[in-house]
Amino acid sequence: xxxLVVGSVAYDSVATPAGSVDRALGGSATYFSVAASFFTxxxxxxxxxxxxRPEDRYFLESRxxxxxxxxxxxxxxxxxxxxxxxxLDEAETLETRLNVFADFRPELPQRFRAAEYVFLxxxxxxxxxxxxxxxxxxxxVAADTMNYWIERRxxxxxxxxxxxxxxxxxxxxxxxLSRELSLIKAAEKIMQWGPRGIVIKRGGAGALLFTxxxxxLEVFGLPAFPLxxxxxxxxxxxxxxxxxxxxxxxxxxxxxxxxRQAVVFxxxxxxxxxxxxxxxxxRTLTFPEITERFRRFHRLSYFDPLPETLSEAGRMDxx
Amino acid sequence: xxxLVVGSVAYDSVATPAGSVDRALGGSATYFSVAASFFTxxxxxxxxxxxxRPEDRYFLESRxxxxxxxxxxxxxxxxxxxxxxxxLDEAETLETRLNVFADFRPELPQRFRAAEYVFLxxxxxxxxxxxxxxxxxxxxVAADTMNYWIERRxxxxxxxxxxxxxxxxxxxxxxxLSRELSLIKAAEKIMQWGPRGIVIKRGGAGALLFTxxxxxLEVFGLPAFPLxxxxxxxxxxxxxxxxxxxxxxxxxxxxxxxxRQAVVFxxxxxxxxxxxxxxxxxRTLTFPEITERFRRFHRLSYFDPLPETLSEAGRMDxx
Numbered sequence: 001x002x003x004l005v006v007g008s009v010a011y012d013s014v015a016t017p018a019g020s021v022d023r024a025l026g027g028s029a030t031y032f033s034v035a036a037s038f039f040t041x042x043x044x045x046x047x048x049x050x051x052x053r054p055e056d057r058y059f060l061e062s063r064x065x066x067x068x069x070x071x072x073x074x075x076x077x078x079x080x081x082x083x084x085x086x087x088l089d090e091a092e093t094l095e096t097r098l099n100v101f102a103d104f105r106p107e108l109p110q111r112f113r114a115a116e117y118v119f120l121x122x123x124x125x126x127x128x129x130x131x132x133x134x135x136x137x138x139x140x141v142a143a144d145t146m147n148y149w150i151e152r153r154x155x156x157x158x159x160x161x162x163x164x165x166x167x168x169x170x171x172x173x174x175x176x177l178s179r180e181l182s183l184i185k186a187a188e189k190i191m192q193w194g195p196r197g198i199v200i201k202r203g204g205a206g207a208l209l210f211t212x213x214x215x216x217l218e219v220f221g222l223p224a225f226p227l228x229x230x231x232x233x234x235x236x237x238x239x240x241x242x243x244x245x246x247x248x249x250x251x252x253x254x255x256x257x258x259x260r261q262a263v264v265f266x267x268x269x270x271x272x273x274x275x276x277x278x279x280x281x282x283r284t285l286t287f288p289e290i291t292e293r294f295r296r297f298h299r300l301s302y303f304d305p306l307p308e309t310l311s312e313a314g315r316m317d318x319x
Numbered sequence: 320x321x322x323l324v325v326g327s328v329a330y331d332s333v334a335t336p337a338g339s340v341d342r343a344l345g346g347s348a349t350y351f352s353v354a355a356s357f358f359t360x361x362x363x364x365x366x367x368x369x370x371x372r373p374e375d376r377y378f379l380e381s382r383x384x385x386x387x388x389x390x391x392x393x394x395x396x397x398x399x400x401x402x403x404x405x406x407l408d409e410a411e412t413l414e415t416r417l418n419v420f421a422d423f424r425p426e427l428p429q430r431f432r433a434a435e436y437v438f439l440x441x442x443x444x445x446x447x448x449x450x451x452x453x454x455x456x457x458x459x460v461a462a463d464t465m466n467y468w469i470e471r472r473x474x475x476x477x478x479x480x481x482x483x484x485x486x487x488x489x490x491x492x493x494x495x496l497s498r499e500l501s502l503i504k505a506a507e508k509i510m511q512w513g514p515r516g517i518v519i520k521r522g523g524a525g526a527l528l529f530t531x532x533x534x535x536l537e538v539f540g541l542p543a544f545p546l547x548x549x550x551x552x553x554x555x556x557x558x559x560x561x562x563x564x565x566x567x568x569x570x571x572x573x574x575x576x577x578x579r580q581a582v583v584f585x586x587x588x589x590x591x592x593x594x595x596x597x598x599x600x601x602r603t604l605t606f607p608e609i610t611e612r613f614r615r616f617h618r619l620s621y622f623d624p625l626p627e628t629l630s631e632a633g634r635m636d637x638x
Contacts, residue, residue: 086500181405184545205524206542221542221619223525226503260622294625300540301620303579306613 007121024278028121031235035242045069243269326440343597347440350554354561364388562588
């Protein structure tokens, strides 16, 4: 199944301890689309300015991403400038220019209104709802948000969450949104507002998936893939979401075991993406590399269950 | 098999966002011994002052811990005072009084010299070696250290590491010791100095185990157990080491799959310990609760492998 994504397409200037790039292709919808495109067709809804480079459009098309919903306006493309210190989990924003993105009012092409899988990347929660209202019968809606909206549009977020099946946010945002320190309590509270599942992205600490089990909260935890070097964490969260949703739409199932695998695919895509600046690693990535890293995640996480014969009495008495 | 542990027995005064305790039983060897005692007999080597309370001695004895190596000196027991802010991964030390611990020169009782499993808790690396030199034929030696020694006794640590099979340290110490930011690079560097395995404790981010595989570094990653509340993280690292070493000595195997399970048991014990101040949770803990939490860790970490039929060509074509 195709996935509809709405979010930003941007030019990013980023400095990290590993180097820097100037006006490189970025934006939440871009990272999401490219990651998801490895698994399923993607319908992109976003806007750019007249400065949007033909080679960037060509790259997105080469990934089979449908650009009918990518509008071009007079003015410049959204641009972001930021830097990371040695704590690569947190960016310092140096400059944000919304440009054409400031007046973005997403209008879906007719074809896109049939989308069954929808990802609402981090934009104004009222806009997220306006997109949803144009989709006829979504089967799975996932959304992201950020501290900017939590601090300014809390009530709007609550309204949007009523229509969202899975919220995909980072650890700091989960705590800020729920006003709970414990991630379990945060997830329980947010799920009372609507979502049936929460994915909490933790950067170098991996990811957690919370869903409602038969009698209690069901939790899945995955460590981050240990890397020799993180070059640029920009877009890791949206790349994660792209792998997560792309896999779900690709297999067409959304049961709990499949959601767990989707968290792994999200982590796989994010772990590749942070190995280079911008989307550069995804440009050369192949599907066999993706499945190989999935298998490495399995080997990373696996441990033998306890033997049935283990004494429950006290000290161990195994052979 | 019995485990020999050398380290501190202390009285801790601790404040956390959840409350505070004054002169509660603590110390690296105490936490280690009590955690390990659920799995195997423990031989404790440490020292206390005349103020050491009979009820604390009785508690350790009630856990089957052999106290022949616990010396009592004129003076006061080592005491530590610290507090934690909302970042529970890092303590602020308010006061350290070494007291009788300042002149501690561990002398092993004859019986203890036959120990096969040895844990050198965080003490002067030269003392760690002096303990090892008294053990006849150790089968498995694990050690901890801390920033204090890394900054002051780096060369001594290197000498000790030559005789250590498994180093169990936290993330910050691993980076400080190796001068590498990447935990993979840190582990590879430290393993060149002697140890065949490294466990890196990451607090709320879980734990990593690095061992040397046939052709490349073997890595196991376990997320932290999500808790509703962390009351007091003091002793989590030593409780982890106690569960880890206790399980290994209890089953008498040290192959890689068993080491992975040992990391889980370490995490199980640490996750219980942080639920209360001091060792309070371990006082009421039962073995069935331990195995139950092991099983919960398994459910937390488990995900289905990829089906063999998965297309390697590009987009997903699963049923």
